[in-house]
Every structure is written in structure tokens, then in C-alpha cells.
Amino acid sequence: MPPSGSNSVAAVWAILRKECRSEWRTRYGLNAALLFAVATLTAVSFAAGKLPDRTDLLAALLWVVLLFAALASLAHAFVREVEGHTLTFLRLVASPAAIAFGKLLFNLLFLGVLELVTVPLFLILMGAPAPRWGPFLLVLGLGSLALAATTTLVGAVVSQARGRGALFAAVSLPLLMVVLAAGVSGLRAQWEGNPVTAEVRILSAYAATMLGASLLLYDHLWED
Amino acid sequence: MSGATAVVSGALEVEALGLEHFYAGRRGLAAVSFALRTPGAVAVTGPNGSGKSTLLRLLAGLLRPTAGRSVVRLAGRTVEPAERRTIIGFVSPELAFYDELSCRENLVFAAEARGARGAEALARAALEPVGLDTRAHDRVTALSSGMKQRLRLAFALLHRPPLLLLDEPGSHLDEEGKALVERVVREQARAGLVVIATNEEREWRLAAERIELRGRGLGHPA
Numbered sequence: 349m350p351p352s353g354s355n356s357v358a359a360v361w362a363i364l365r366k367e368c369r370s371e372w373r374t375r376y377g378l379n380a381a382l383l384f385a386v387a388t389l390t391a392v393s394f395a396a397g398k399l400p401d402r403t404d405l406l407a408a409l410l411w412v413v414l415l416f417a418a419l420a421s422l423a424h425a426f427v428r429e430v431e432g433h434t435l436t437f438l439r440l441v442a443s444p445a446a447i448a449f450g451k452l453l454f455n456l457l458f459l460g461v462l463e464l465v466t467v468p469l470f471l472i473l474m475g476a477p478a479p480r481w482g483p484f485l486l487v488l489g490l491g492s493l494a495l496a497a498t499t500t501l502v503g504a505v506v507s508q509a510r511g512r513g514a515l516f517a518a519v520s521l522p523l524l525m526v527v528l529a530a531g532v533s534g535l536r537a538q539w540e541g542n543p544v545t546a547e548v549r550i551l552s553a554y555a556a557t558m559l560g561a562s563l564l565l566y567d568h569l570w571e572d
Numbered sequence: 573m574s575g576a577t578a579v580v581s582g583a584l585e586v587e588a589l590g591l592e593h594f595y596a597g598r599r600g601l602a603a604v605s606f607a608l609r610t611p612g613a614v615a616v617t618g619p620n621g622s623g624k625s626t627l628l629r630l631l632a633g634l635l636r637p638t639a640g641r642s643v644v645r646l647a648g649r650t651v652e653p654a655e656r657r658t659i660i661g662f663v664s665p666e667l668a669f670y671d672e673l674s675c676r677e678n679l680v681f682a683a684e685a686r687g688a689r690g691a692e693a694l695a696r697a698a699l700e701p702v703g704l705d706t707r708a709h710d711r712v713t714a715l716s717s718g719m720k721q722r723l724r725l726a727f728a729l730l731h732r733p734p735l736l737l738l739d740e741p742g743s744h745l746d747e748e749g750k751a752l753v754e755r756v757v758r759e760q761a762r763a764g765l766v767v768i769a770t771n772e773e774r775e776w777r778l779a780a781e782r783i784e785l786r787g788r789g790l791g792h793p794a
Contacts, residue, residue: 355686359686361684365684366673366681366685373672433667433668436662436664437682440682441682441685441686442657442685443654567654
């Protein structure tokens with residue numbers, strides 16, 4: 349019985365639900381990510397107060413908080429499987445592509461939950477001007493997609509390497525710079541009333557490139 | 573064991589043609605060739621590091637051979653390594669489950685990920701014959717080594733595969749557990765195919781045929 353398209357969808361869905369259940373039971377990443385985000389925003393707001401006129405700083409601060417809060421968990425999506433010795437189990441029930449896309453969807457959901465808490469808190473604590481919600485959510489959403497696709501891909505590739513922690517940082521840093529630069533520029537532009545077309549194009553193209561690379565690479569992962 | 577009988581809709585053939593594997597320049601399995609066919613049971617024996625586990629991982633499609641190839645045909649159709657997970661049941665000491673999930677949840681996840689219908693019923697049917705039905709809701713972290721081995725057997729039988737690859741299936745098992753392994757092998761050997769990697773005489777005697785690996789194995793440079 350070869351795997352069919354519907355089997356792959358079932359596998360992605362099953363992996364997404366398994367990831368959610370595991371995260372809910374262990375709180376492996378969410379608690380740490382929320383703690384980092386809340387602590388950072390509180391500390392910055394105490395130190396600098398409200399910054400309604402510094403849209404450049406606000407845009408950078410929001411992305412830095414989101415990136416560093418989420419990074420530890422995003423990077424460990426596959427490392428957890430390797431260190432818990434569950435990768436063989438996973439490979440026996442789903443294709444590498446289904447595993448990776450299940451993990452990618454979970455990472456996106458994780459970022460969404462993190463943003464749901466962090467963004468309102470950020471807007472209140474930093475006294476940020478009311479965003480133009482359409483462009484704001486578009487830049488945030490595409491940036492999150494690009495971030496999740498990049499970290500999932502890099503995490504999958506380095507998961508079985510020795511020194512994977514250092515390798516993850518070394519490989520993902522240059523790749524994430526594009527996301528950060530376009531994300532910061534896009535958020536700043538929407539606060540300043542400028543169009544975000546260029547940033548949206550960059551983030552869309554980048555996310556599409558990462559997803560395309562994932563499609564090509566995932567089925568060759570873990571071929572010892 | 574009625575819930576765990578293999579479903580074989582056609583002859584299954586497993587062939588190894590000069591199958592060989594190296595781990596980072598060290599020999600994991602010296603070249604081996606054989607041909608197997610349903611129904612039956614075959615034991616793979618050999619000293620530590622001779623490549624018994626490596627051979628099973630190669631047949632399962634979990635490793636890519638350095639040289640040679642393995643061919644699996646079901647009802648005349650070649651099953652590519654990437655698809656083999658759908659027709660094999662795999663037991664290995666290195667197979668681990670999610671500690672934070674229960675036995676039932678692990679098996680339901682496996683069945684759902686394979687796209688099976690009635691995942692709950694399949695999980696129940698797999699846990700009962702291995703004696704874990706009363707521990708179905710216990711998290712894996714609460715299981716003893718023997719119970720984890722029983723869960724591995726339940727996982728291998730979950731989708732009633734035509735090919736069972738059992739690496740040291742009796743590890744950590746008590747007398748009742750070892751009898752369970754014997755029952756599984758005998759029933760599978762009637763309709764499907766079992767390959768058992770072991771050095772336990774009681775286990776390799778279950779098989780009608782034996783492949784003895786003589787390679788010097790891991791730890792020796794190629």
C-alpha cells in the first residue's frame with residue numbers, strides 16, 4: 349500500500365495534533381517563550397517608558413522579542429525527536445515530508461499563540477501607535493511564515509549533526525537576517541503610513557522559496 | 573492473537589543483493605545476499621557488531637545502503653524503501669515512544685499518521701494481545717522496560733503488516749512475554765514473513781531458516 353496524497357494529509361494532521369498534545373503536556377517551549385517575551389517587554393518599558401514616536405525602535409523591538417522568544421522552541425522541533433529517540437517511531441509512520449510539514453504547521457501555530465499574547469502586551473506597554481491592522485497583520489503573518497519555514501528547514505537539516513546547537517545558529521543567522529530586515533522595515537512603514545508592498549513581496553518570495561526548498565529537501569532527510 | 577494476524581494479499585518477496593553499509597567509514601554490515609519469500613520465519617544471527625540491526629534497518633528503508641540493494645516485492649509490485657513503512661512491522665531496542673503520551677495515544681497517533689480508519693479500535697486490538705490493555709491509559713514514562721517492549725510489539729502488529737522485522741524481540745521480557753513473542757512469530761510465519769535478529773537460541777529456533785552474519789562488524793575499519 350503506497351502512501352497516497354490523502355495519507356500524507358492524514359499524517360501531517362496527525363503530527364500537528366501530536367505536537368500540540370505533547371506541547372500542552374510538557375509546556376516545553378510555550379512557557380519559556382512567553383516568559384521571555386513578557387519579561388523583555390516589561391524590562392524595556394520600565395527602562396525606556398512609552399515610545400509612541402520611535403516607530404523605528406518599536407518595529408525592531410517587536411521582531412527581536414518575537415524572534416528570540418520563539419527561537420529556542422522552533423529550533424528544537426526536530427532535536428527533541430533525536431534526543432528523545434522517537435525519530436525512528438516517527439519515520440515508521442510518516443514520510444519525511446509529512447513529518448516536516450506537520451512540524452512546520454505546529455511552529456506556525458506556536459508563533460501565532462505567542463503573537464496573540466505578545467502583540468497586545470507590546471502595544472500597551474510600549475505605547476505604540478495604533479497599527480493599520482491590514483498591513484500590520486500581513487507583514488506579521490508573512491514574517492512568521494518565513495521564520496517558521498526557515499527554522500523548521502534548518503532544524504530538520506541539522507538535527508542529526510554533532511554540535512547541532514552551534515550549527516543551527518551559524519546556518520540560520522544569515523537566513524533569518526532577510527526576514528528580520530523586511531519584517532522591521534514593513535512594520536515601520538505601516539506605522540508611518542507608507543506602503544508595505546516591497547516588504548510584502550520580499551517576505552512572500554522568501555517564504556515561498558523556503559517552502560519550495562523544503563519540498564525538494566525533506567524527502568531526502570535522514571538518509572544515512 | 574486474532575487481532576494481530578498479518579494481512580497478506582499476495583506473495584511477499586524480500587531480496588538482498590550485495591547489501592552493505594558503512595557508518596562514517598566503518599563497516600556496519602559486510603556484503604550480504606539472500607532471497608526470502610512468504611510464508612516463513614528467518615533468523616539473522618551473528619556476533620555483536622556484525623550488522624544484524626543494520627540489516628533490519630536497511631530492509632525497513634530506514635537506512636540507505638552504501639553498496640548493493642534490497643528489493644521488496646508485494647504481489648509482484650516493488651515496494652520502494654520510502655514506502656516500506658506501510659508494509660512492515662518493526663521492533664528494535666532503539667525504537668522509543670513519546671513519554672508524555674499514553675500507550676493508547678502513541679498507537680492511535682501511529683494509526684492516524686498512516687491514514688488508517690478506526691485508529692482507536694486498531695490501538696485497542698493491538699494492546700490487548702500483548703497484555704497492555706489494562707495499562708492503555710498509562711503514560712509511556714510510567715512503563716517498565718518489559719512493558720515498553722510489549723508496546724513495541726503492539727506497534728509492530730498495529731497495521732497487521734505482511735513483513736515483521738524483529739530486532740531482539742525478547743529483550744526485557746519475562747517468561748510470559750517471551751511466550752508472546754513465540755506466538756507472534758508462529759502466527760506471522762503462517763501467512764506473512766518474519767525476520768528475527770537475535771542471538772537467543774530460543775528465538776532463532778523459531779525460524780526455519782537462518783542467515784548467519786560473519787562480518788567483523790562495527791569498530792573495525794573497512
